[in-house]
Amino acid sequence: MTSKALEVEGLxxxxxxxxxxVTAVSEASLDLAGNEFVGLLGPSGSGKTTLISxxxxxxxxxxxxxxxxxxxxxxxxxKEQTRFRANRIGFVFxxxxxxxxxxxxENLTVMANVSDLSKKEIGDRADQLLEExxxxxxxxxxxxxxxxxxxxxVAIGRALVTDPxxxxxxxxxxxxxxxxGKAVVEMLAKEIKERNKAGIMVTHxxxxxxxxxxxxEIVDGRLxx
Amino acid sequence: MNLGLSEIRxxxxxxxxxxxxxxxxxxxxxxxxxxxxxxxxxSTGAYRTTPAQYWVFSPTSGLELSRSTxxxxxxxxxxxxDGVETAGRLSVFNTTATSEGQDLQLSLLGADANxxxxxxxxGRLPEPEALExxxxxxxxxxxxxxxxxxxxxxxxxxEVVGVAGDAGFGFTTAWAQHDTFLEVRVSVRPELGALExxxxxxxxxxxxxxxxxxxxxxxxxxxxxxxxxxxLPGASQQKITLNGIVYTTFVVAAIVVGLFFALVTLExxxxxxxxxAIGMPNRKLVAAIFVQxxxxxxxxxxxxxxxxxxxxxxLPSTVPALFLGETAIALLGVxxxxxxxxxxxxxxxxxxxxxxxxxxxxx
Amino acid sequence: MAVVAPINVHMIWFREIxxxxxxxxxxxxxxxxxxxxxxxxxxxxxTLLDRFVGAVAYNSSDLLVFQSEAxxxxxxxxxxxxxxxxVEEVDGVMAAAPISVMSIExxxxxxxxxxxxxxxxxxGPGSPTEVVGxxxxxxxxxxxxxxxxxxxxxxxxxxxxxxxxxEVVGVADRATYSVLPTIYVPFETFExxxxxxxxxxxxxxVNMVGVSVDGDxxxxxxxxxxxxxxxxxxxxxxxxxxxxxxxxxxxxTLITGITFAIVVVVVAFFFLILTVQKLKVFAxxxxxxxxxxxxxxxxxxxxxxxxVIGVAVGVGMLAAAIPATREIFxxxxxxxxxxxxxxxxxAGSLASGAFSVRRIFKQDAAQVATGGKR
Numbered sequence: 001m002t003s004k005a006l007e008v009e010g011l012x013x014x015x016x017x018x019x020x021x022v023t024a025v026s027e028a029s030l031d032l033a034g035n036e037f038v039g040l041l042g043p044s045g046s047g048k049t050t051l052i053s054x055x056x057x058x059x060x061x062x063x064x065x066x067x068x069x070x071x072x073x074x075x076x077x078x079k080e081q082t083r084f085r086a087n088r089i090g091f092v093f094x095x096x097x098x099x100x101x102x103x104x105x106e107n108l109t110v111m112a113n114v115s116d117l118s119k120k121e122i123g124d125r126a127d128q129l130l131e132e133x134x135x136x137x138x139x140x141x142x143x144x145x146x147x148x149x150x151x152x153x154v155a156i157g158r159a160l161v162t163d164p165x166x167x168x169x170x171x172x173x174x175x176x177x178x179x180x181g182k183a184v185v186e187m188l189a190k191e192i193k194e195r196n197k198a199g200i201m202v203t204h205x206x207x208x209x210x211x212x213x214x215x216x217e218i219v220d221g222r223l224x225x
Numbered sequence: 226m227n228l229g230l231s232e233i234r235x236x237x238x239x240x241x242x243x244x245x246x247x248x249x250x251x252x253x254x255x256x257x258x259x260x261x262x263x264x265x266x267x268s269t270g271a272y273r274t275t276p277a278q279y280w281v282f283s284p285t286s287g288l289e290l291s292r293s294t295x296x297x298x299x300x301x302x303x304x305x306x307d308g309v310e311t312a313g314r315l316s317v318f319n320t321t322a323t324s325e326g327q328d329l330q331l332s333l334l335g336a337d338a339n340x341x342x343x344x345x346x347x348g349r350l351p352e353p354e355a356l357e358x359x360x361x362x363x364x365x366x367x368x369x370x371x372x373x374x375x376x377x378x379x380x381x382x383x384e385v386v387g388v389a390g391d392a393g394f395g396f397t398t399a400w401a402q403h404d405t406f407l408e409v410r411v412s413v414r415p416e417l418g419a420l421e422x423x424x425x426x427x428x429x430x431x432x433x434x435x436x437x438x439x440x441x442x443x444x445x446x447x448x449x450x451x452x453x454x455x456x457l458p459g460a461s462q463q464k465i466t467l468n469g470i471v472y473t474t475f476v477v478a479a480i481v482v483g484l485f486f487a488l489v490t491l492e493x494x495x496x497x498x499x500x501x502a503i504g505m506p507n508r509k510l511v512a513a514i515f516v517q518x519x520x521x522x523x524x525x526x527x528x529x530x531x532x533x534x535x536x537x538x539x540l541p542s543t544v545p546a547l548f549l550g551e552t553a554i555a556l557l558g559v560x561x562x563x564x565x566x567x568x569x570x571x572x573x574x575x576x577x578x579x580x581x582x583x584x585x586x587x588x
Numbered sequence: 589m590a591v592v593a594p595i596n597v598h599m600i601w602f603r604e605i606x607x608x609x610x611x612x613x614x615x616x617x618x619x620x621x622x623x624x625x626x627x628x629x630x631x632x633x634x635t636l637l638d639r640f641v642g643a644v645a646y647n648s649s650d651l652l653v654f655q656s657e658a659x660x661x662x663x664x665x666x667x668x669x670x671x672x673x674x675v676e677e678v679d680g681v682m683a684a685a686p687i688s689v690m691s692i693e694x695x696x697x698x699x700x701x702x703x704x705x706x707x708x709x710x711x712g713p714g715s716p717t718e719v720v721g722x723x724x725x726x727x728x729x730x731x732x733x734x735x736x737x738x739x740x741x742x743x744x745x746x747x748x749x750x751x752x753x754x755e756v757v758g759v760a761d762r763a764t765y766s767v768l769p770t771i772y773v774p775f776e777t778f779e780x781x782x783x784x785x786x787x788x789x790x791x792x793x794v795n796m797v798g799v800s801v802d803g804d805x806x807x808x809x810x811x812x813x814x815x816x817x818x819x820x821x822x823x824x825x826x827x828x829x830x831x832x833x834x835x836x837x838x839x840x841t842l843i844t845g846i847t848f849a850i851v852v853v854v855v856a857f858f859f860l861i862l863t864v865q866k867l868k869v870f871a872x873x874x875x876x877x878x879x880x881x882x883x884x885x886x887x888x889x890x891x892x893x894x895x896v897i898g899v900a901v902g903v904g905m906l907a908a909a910i911p912a913t914r915e916i917f918x919x920x921x922x923x924x925x926x927x928x929x930x931x932x933x934x935a936g937s938l939a940s941g942a943f944s945v946r947r948i949f950k951q952d953a954a955q956v957a958t959g960g961k962r
Contacts (some may be wrong), residue, residue, distance in 0.1 A: 059581050061459070082504055099228070101235035249850045291701075330832060378664045473621060
């Protein structure tokens with residue numbers, strides 16, 4: 001395994017053309033080591049969502065490259081991107097994270113539909129993750145029967161169940177109170193470290209930064225490392 | 226694990242609602258189809274139910290039984306024509322009658338041995354010379370069966386001695402021997418007495434000789450049963466009209482299913498964005514909707530079928546509804562097809578959802 | 589409590605429709621298709637009935653007398669001119685006239701066609717009412733409108749029945765019988781045709797006696813029913829009692845009823861989904877001061893608007909269907925029918941909207957403050 005889990009170079013996104021062109025992200029470069037967990041800070045409109053979308057193979061950059069685990073994703077087709085996301089990237093979103101009609105365990109095992117891992121592997125990993133995340137006795141509950149913190153822990157479990165190289169976390173504490181938010185982020189950091197994953201957490205909450213290895217700031221589309 | 230199935234299992238309420246709406250539409254379609262089948266088959270059976278391969282009419286009749294007249298000499302001529310193996314008479318007249326305490330509009334058919342209905346469900350054919358009839362099986366819905374007496378207005382009592390399948394010809398249909406038929410007609414319509422000895426059409430079987438050859442040899446109009454049916458005033462048009470209404474109701478079903486999934490997709494666009502972001506391909510999401518549409522249509526169909534059968538039992542016998550298995554199966558196919566078609570409305574919406582919307586909070 | 593100015597939600601309901609044209613458009617099309625079915629089925633059933641028994645239902649008599657055994661079936665009722673005389677003597681009968689009917693082949697411009705031939709007293713009870721042209725003398729006829737459209741007859745044309753030449757002098761609307769071109773001739777002309785068609789028949793049978801009445805028709809009908817083998821019905825009753833008419837009426841009433849129920853269910857169902865999706869919006873509007881009444885108005889306005897569009901779509905489709913069905917039925921758009929059915933569908937749909945409104949009233953505005961969480 002390469003020592004660099006993520007290599008971002010000269011990443012640029014320009015929306016529109018000519019006079020109306022807006023540069024959302026400009027020449028962003030960034031490296032992450034295999035077990036590094038960084039915080040991405042920035043005010044709203046700073047370009048952090050655009051940046052993380054490009055890193056997450058959700059958005060095709062105008063210029064620059066993204067390599068995850070040594071693989072360049074910038075030139076991938078939509079289909080290849082989808083498959084790459086399913087196998088190599090784990091996501092934790094701020095809301096609408098879980099499928100409301102699936103149980104906690106099913107929200108993890110649903111990844112068997114898309115991952116290259118076998119159904120059994122995913123099932124075993126799901127059970128193990130639920131145990132570690134303290135959700136063993138909640139595995140058959142639907143999201144609406146879970147607390148906000150529990151839901152985010154299920155989402156962390158789902159992000160990890162396919163054994164991805166990179167975990168992208170988008171404002172995981174937005175709908176949680178401070179204590180619960182801290183607990184969730186602490187757990188997230190621990191899981192990422194223990195599994196030797198690279199992780200990026202988008203947040204605007206400075207209190208969560210203590211659990212990250214370092215922070216990167218983005219202002220007006222430019223990174224300040 | 227199929228996402229579509231899981232959703233139905235966990236939130237059955239709203240799927241019950243869409244299935245119910247589809248069910249009502251299927252119910253309407255099935256009732257209409259039963260009316261269409263009942264009207265059509267009930268008014269065309271006489272041409273289908275006999276051993277006759279061809280029907281022979283007088284040349285200017287336009288293949289209409291009521292406008293055709295064939296006298297005894299013509300009968301002999303046709304029977305003696307090369308290639309004709311059997312020939313039998315067929316005539317009909319409509320009159321009022323009473324039976325089992327109820328008033329009826331009676332279609333009385335007169336036939337010979339080789340133009341009588343072949344499918345005798347119960348009892349036997351009428352004896353020559355006897356005041357006996359065999360009735361169409363639909364007549365039994367009115368409580369008329371073997372042993373019942375049917376009394377045409379101003380005519381003699383006719384005893385029911387048999388029940389025949391698919392032998393209807395418009396109203397309450399009864400078949401008598403042709404000579405008995407003439408006797409009844411004379412007493413009910415004395416002015417038609419002058420036509421005694423003639424019939425309206427002939428049913429023939431041949432040794433393979435074609436209709437054209439026989440028409441040429443006899444100078445009469447020769448038609449297949451289907452051609453004779455198509456010449457019946459109104460029968461085909463009625464079928465076309467009612468079936469047109471049936472298919473229109475299925476277009477409504479497709480729109481209803483389409484609307485439902487369009488609304489649901491709209492409601493779930495954030496969920497879809499998340500699913501796509503974590504690597505769920507469009508194919509799987511579309512398959513889930515497709516499965517749901519099929520299930521909603523199938524459940525709706527079962528509901529509509531059950532409802533139509535229950536209502537069918539409650540219908541008065543004057544409503545000529547006939548529920549056929551093959552029609553029900555054909556409409557199941559149409560229902561599933563239209564349901565799937567409705568789901569397609571949502572496919573584009575789902576595939577167009579940008580997975581990047583999952584990031585950055587509620588859209 | 590502070591008086592909060594009611595929010596004007598009137599335009600919001602329309603804006604929602606405007607912004608989601610596809611969604612509401614599909615619903616309007618569904619309602620429109622169903623309304624088209626309703627219109628079509630009713631128009632066809634009226635047309636069928638008129639062409640089937642119009643001659644019985646809309647003639648000039650106050651009462652039609654049948655042989656009582658005939659169950660009001662024209663062809664089965666066998667009377668004689670003696671019966672006409674018996675009816676004439678009943679108290680309250682102003683005039684009684686024989687009506688004879690037969691199906692017969694006519695030769696029109698070289699082609700043969702089956703027609704229904706009616707022998708009537710031309711200015712007596714039982715003759716057609718909506719006549720354009722002259723009343724027929726001997727050897728002349730008034731024909732119904734389907735004889736014009738289907739058989740190609742018109743005022744001035746001549747045709748032949750059983751060797752008798754007849755000239756058309758008038759056209760009558762709503763005078764069709766048994767789905768055949770229907771021809772009205774003076775009774776004596778009918779007798780001439782009958783004698784030529786059935787030489788040697790002892791008498792010309794009379795099928796009905798047309799009666800005009802002085803005073804209460806019900807009492808006169810009862811008096812006629814007291815006579816042996818006679819029964820008197822109003823033309824409308826006689827038309828309803830015609831075998832086959834009731835099966836048409838019942839079948840189409842059934843279809844109408846089910847279609848109506850489906851319109852209401854579909855509208856109710858979709859507005860309920862739309863309402864549940866918008867509960868937060870409604871709560872927000874309520875929280876900022878919209879009255880419950882105006883929220884109900886929001887839903888009802890949308891339903892009303894959609895039904896009106898649906899009705900227009902349905903009428904448009906019927907108009908488009910008219911040329912396509914000309915071969916089968918000549919139908920037309922009846923504004924009274926459109927109005928009645930439209931009002932019924934509107935009323936049913938608005939009533940079904942009550943489910944959605946109830947759902948809005950069941951939630952309270954405070955939910956907005958807590959982000960809609962329970």
